[in-house]
Amino acid sequence: MKKSLNRREFLKRSAAGLLSLSPLGAMLASPERLDAAQTAGDYRAIVCVLLEGGADVFNMIVPTYRESYDDYRAVRKGLAVERESLLGFTHADAAGRNPLAYGMRSNMGRMHELFEKKRLALVANVGTLVRPTTAEEIREGGAVLPNQLFAHNTQRDLWMLGDAKNPHKMGWAARTADLFFPEGSPWCNITVGGNNLMQLGAVKEAVAFSDAAVSPDTMRYYGFGPEAGSGELGGVYQDIYEAMRGDGNRLMAAFAQKRVEELRRPDLLAGLFDGVREFDGFSTGVHETGVPLGKQLELVAKILSVRENFPGRPARQIFFVNHHGWDTHDSDNAHQTGYLSDSLGAFYDALEEMGLTERVTLFTLSDFGRSLSPNGAGTDHGWGSHAFVMGGAVKGGDIYGRMPELRPDSPDAWSDRMVPTTAMESYLATIVGWFGATEEELDAIFPNLRSFGTRNMDFMG
Amino acid sequence: MKRMTSRFAGWVTVFLLMTGCGGGEGGEVSSVEKETDSGRTVRYAVASANEASAFLSRATFGATPEEIDRLVRLGDYDLWLQEQFQEPPSYHMAWAEERAEGVGGVDDLKDHPEDWKRFSDALGYLQRDAWWDIAVHGKDQLRQRVAFALSEILVISRNGPLLTYPDARISYYDVLVRHAFDSYEELLKAVTYHPAMGKYLSYLGNAKAGTRGAHPDENYAREVMQLFSIGLYRLDRDGRRLLRDGRPQPVYDQKDIEQMAKIFTGLTDDNGQFETEASFSSHHARTSAMVAVEEYHDRSEKRLFSEGRLVPAGGDTKGDIDKALHMLATHPNTAPFVSRRLIQRLVTSNPSPAYVERVAEVFEDNGKGERGDLGAVVRAILLDDEALHGARNRPEIFGKFREPLLYFTHLFRAFHAQDGYHILRQGDTPLYRYRSFNFNGTGYTRQEGPLEALTVFNYFTPEDAPYTLKKEGIAAPELELYGKQGIDEVLMGIIHKNDSIYGLFEISADLQLEKESALASGKRYGELLDRLDGILTAGHLSASTREAILSYARAHASDEGMSGEKMARHMLGLVITSPDYALQR
Secondary structure (H helix, E strand, O other): OOOOHHHHHHHOOOOOOOOOHHHHHHHHHOOHOOOOOHHHOOOOOOOOOEEEEOHHHHHOOEEEOHHHHHHHHHHHHHHHHOOOEEEEEEEOOOOOOOOOOOEEEEOOOHHHHHOOOEEEEEEEEEEEEOOOOOOOHHHHHHHOOOOOOOHHHHHHHHHHHHHOOOOOOOOOOHHHHHHHHHOOOOEEEEEOOOHHEEEEEEOOEEEEOHHHHHHHHHHHHOOOOOOOOOOOOHHHHHHHHHOOOOOHHHHHEEEEEEEEHHHHHHHHHHOOOOOOOOOOOOOOOOOOOOOOOHHHHHHHHHHHHHHHHHEEEEOEEEEEEEEEEOOOOOOOOHHHHHHEEEEEEEHHHHHOOOHHHHHHHEEEEEEOOOOOOOOOOOOOOOOOOEEEOOOEEEEOEEEEOOOOOOOOOOOOOEEOOOOEEHHHHHHHHHHHHHOOOOOOHHHHHOOHHOOOOOOOOOOOO | OOOOOHHHHHHHHHHHHHHHHHOOOOOOOOOOOOEEEEEEEEEEOOHHHHHHHHHHHOOOOOOOOOHHHHHHOOHHHHHHHHHHHOOOOOOOHHHHHHHOEEEOOHHHHHHHOOOOHOOOHHHHHHHHHHHHHHHHHHHOOHHHHHHHHHHOOOOOOOOOOOOOOHHHHHHHHHHHOOOOOHHHHHHHHHHHHHHHHHHOOOOOOOOOOOOOOOOOOHHHHHHHOOOOOOOOOOOOOOOOEEEEEEEEEEEEOOHHHHHHHHHHOOEEOOOOOOOOOHHOOOOHHOOOOEEOHHHHHOOOHHHHHHHEEEEEEOOHHHHEEEEEOOHHHOOOOOHHHEEEEEEHHHHOOOOOHHHHHHHHHHHHHOOOOOEHHHHHHHHHHHHHHHHHHHHHOOOOOOEEEHHHHHHHHHHHHHHOOEEEEEEEOOOOEEEEEEEEEEOOOOOOOOOOOOOOOOOHHHHOOOOOOOOOOOOOOOOOOOHHHHHHHHHHHHHOOOOHHEEEEEEOOOOEEEOHHHHHHHHHOOOHHHHHHHHHHHHOOOOOOHHHHHHHHHHHHHOOOOOOOOOOOHHHHHHHHHHHOOOHHHEEE
C-alpha cells in the first residue's frame, strides 16, 4: 500500500501531541483515492474479539506436565480441570523455552485443531504495563502500576487505548485507521459488537452494523433510520437533522451531526450487500448475554464477503466483536469455552471458503486475566492473561512469550494474580505491524511501545 | 427501616441553606416566587405549561396533557412533589400476584409461589409487563421514576445468573421502589441483603478463606465501592476529582478490596444452606433478605481504606456488613458521587459542579441532621435552579438524551395507549391471563429493557459520549443506546400500527389520537405542532424542525389516502424521532 505524505504529516502531528484532524476536511475528502487495482491484491483485516468481563484463560490452557499440573491443581482446587479430559499439545519454541505439555479444555476441539494445524497461536501472560514490572518490584514497593488494576472498565479501557502510561482520548484502532486513511475512511473501522473505545476518535467514526443492516427493508418502509433518507419522510428527517447541526446546544449539535452522517450513508449502502455470501456453520450458543459471538462473527464474514462492494474498497479493515459474559466469579468458564472454540472454528471455515485465511487475522483481548485461586465456585479479577491469535498468516501451533508458573509462590505471581510478562503493546504492535504499520508508525500508535524490549513477538508471518 | 417523619418541616431549613449559597452560577434567582390567589407565597411557582412539561419529563415517565394541566393549576412544583411523596408505592410483586390469573387449570400465582420457578421462562415476561404497566399507569410516578434511576446505578440484570429467577428480580426492584425516598444507607443495606444482588454479584454463599475457596469472592466488595457508593477516585464535594500533582487519587486499592471481601462473607439465602448450588430453591429464599451462617464469616479484623478505618475482629456477619455499609454511606465521596449520578439520570448529563455541590449538601444533611435522605435529595435535584432554568441559563450544555425506554413510556402515557388481555404461555401451554401492553422492548438488539443491562456497569457509564463530545469532556451517556437500530423503527411501528416490525407482534398499545387527528383533518397543522411541542418537547421544538414538518404536511395534505389520522401519525412520528425530542431539556 502506497504511503502518502499525509501519513508523515500525521506522524509529525502525533509526535507533537496534536492528533485531531479537521472533521470538516475529512467530510469533504473522498475516500476513493485508493484505486481498486492497488487494493485488490493487498487486502488485510484484523478482527478483535473482546472477551468481556475478564476471561479465565488459565482454565482454557492447562499445563499437563507432572509438577506443573500438580501446581495448577493445587492452586485451582475445585475448579481444576481433570488432566485426562484435556486435549493435549506439546510445545517447545525455538529457544527451547516452554518445553512443557499443555492441554485445552475438552470442548475446545476446534481451537485445538487449529492450533495443531498451526493456524492458532497462544500469546502467554500478556497485560497492561506502564513499564517492565516484576512481582518482586511490586512487593518491594518500587513498581509503577497501571491505574486501577483489576477494575473492569479501567483495565478494558487501557487495552482499548493501547497504552497504560499516557492519557489518550482516541483508541488504538482509531489511531491506526487515521494512519492508513488520513482523510478518513468510513469503512476502515467496523463494529458489530457495539460502541467501543478502541475505535473511538478516528477522522471517520466506526460504522456499526447489526443483523438488521443486512436487510434494511423495514427501515426503508418509513424512510427512517440509518438505512433511510431517500423515502418521503426520510427527506424531511434529513432536513430536520441538517438544520440542528447548528444548534447552540453542544450535545444537540454533536448528535445531529452524527445522525446526518448516518443518513448520508444510504447512498453508500446501496448495493453494498449485493451478492452477500451465506454461511451455515455459525451457531447462537446457549445462555448468551448480548448478541451471540457466532452471530457477530457471521456478520463479519458476510461483510468480508462483499468487501469489494465497499466504496473506495479500503485495503485495510479493523473489526470489533464483543463476546460478553466472561466475568466468572461464580462458575468456571466451561459453558463459554466450547462456544468460543466453535465460533472461532466456524469463522476460520468461512475465511477458508472465501480464500481469505492469509488476509484476515483474528485476535482476542480481555479486561484482564483472573485470580489463580478460586473464591469458591469461581475466580476474581486478575491481571496478566493469555491471548489467542488465529489466521493463515499466523505462525500457529506455538506459544509466544513466557508461560507463567501457576503457583502462588511463582516468581510471576503477586497476591494471587499473574504479573504480565508481556506488555499488551508488544502483542498489539505485532498484529498492527502485520496489518502494515511501519516501525515509526507503531511508535505513534503505541507511544509506550519503546518502554518494552519486544517490539515484534514474531507470531505473524 | 428508619422512618422519615416530618420530612417537610426539615425542608424549610434546606431552602434557606440553598438560598444562602447564591443559587445558579450566573447569579440567577433560584426560583420564581409568586403569590397565588389565596395569598400564599409559592417558592417554586410553575411559570408556564412548557416549563411544567419539562419538569414532568424529569420527574415522571413522561408528561401527559392532563398532568401538565394539573401541575399548572397546582402552580407549585413543591406541592406536586409533596403529593408524590405521599402517594402509596406500587409494588411490582403485588402487581404480578394480583394480575396474573391462572388459566386452563393453572392456579393463581399468589397461591402457588413455586410456580415462579416452574414457569420461570414465561414469567420473565411478567416482570417486564409489570414494569411497563406501572411505569405508564402508576400514580406514584416520582417514586417509580427514581426507582428506575436507582436500577441503573444499583444494577442487577436478567442477563446473567438471574435469568431464570424473575421473582428474585421483581422482588429486588420492589426494594428500590420501597426505599426510593429513604436514606441511602438503608437502601444500600436492603440492596446488599437482597438475594438477587447476592446471586448477581456472587457473594451469596461467599465463604471465608480456607473453607470453600482460597480467598473470599471479591466481586461485591469491588462493585459496592466503585459503582454503588464512593467510586474510584477521591472527589471534591462538587463531584470533581481531587488531583494531586495533576493526577486523580484512588480511594482504595487491592488491599482494601481484599479486606472488604472479608466483610461480605457468611451470607446465604433464607433456606439457610450455604452451598450455592442449593441456593434459590424456594420463592421465599429468592425474595427474602439473606441470612448469616456465622461459621463461614471471616471474623478477623478488617482495615478499610488508606485512612485506616477499622472493623474490629470478632464481629458477626451482619454487624460487620452494617458497619462497612455505614462507612461507605458516610464516606465523603458518597454524597457527590450518588448526587451526580441521580442528577444525570433525571435532569442533565453535565451538571455544573455548583449544582452537584448543592445537592451533595442536602445529601449530607437534609436540614434535620439526617444523611442520605433520598427524598430530600430528589427534591433538591428537581427544584434546583439549574434543573428548572438550565435550558435558559446554560443553553449550550443543559439536558440529557432520553433513553429508549423513556421514549416509549412517554408515548404510551401521553397518548393513552390502550393495553389488552394477553395469555402468557410456556411453549403452547397457556398459563396466566392479564392486561398488558405485551411490549417486547426496543428493537432488534433489544438495547434497553427493565433490568436487562449486559453488565453491572449498566447500559452506559456516566462519562460515555461520542468522540466529538468526549474529547471536550462532555458526557452524553444515553447516546450509547442510539445509533443501534431499533428506536426510530419501533416508534414508527407503534405510531403507524405496523406489527410486522420485530417485537411488535401482538403488542397492545393503541395510541388514542382523536384530538391530534381532528386538528390534522382541519389542516390546523400549526396548532397540532403546538400541541405536540407542549406535550413532547416542552416548547423546545426548534423553528427549523417545525418548518420542516409543516412543509411536509402542507405538501402532502392532499395526497391520495391521506386522512387526518394518518397525517397526525406522520407528524407525531416526525416530532418524536426528531433531535429536538431526543434531547430532554
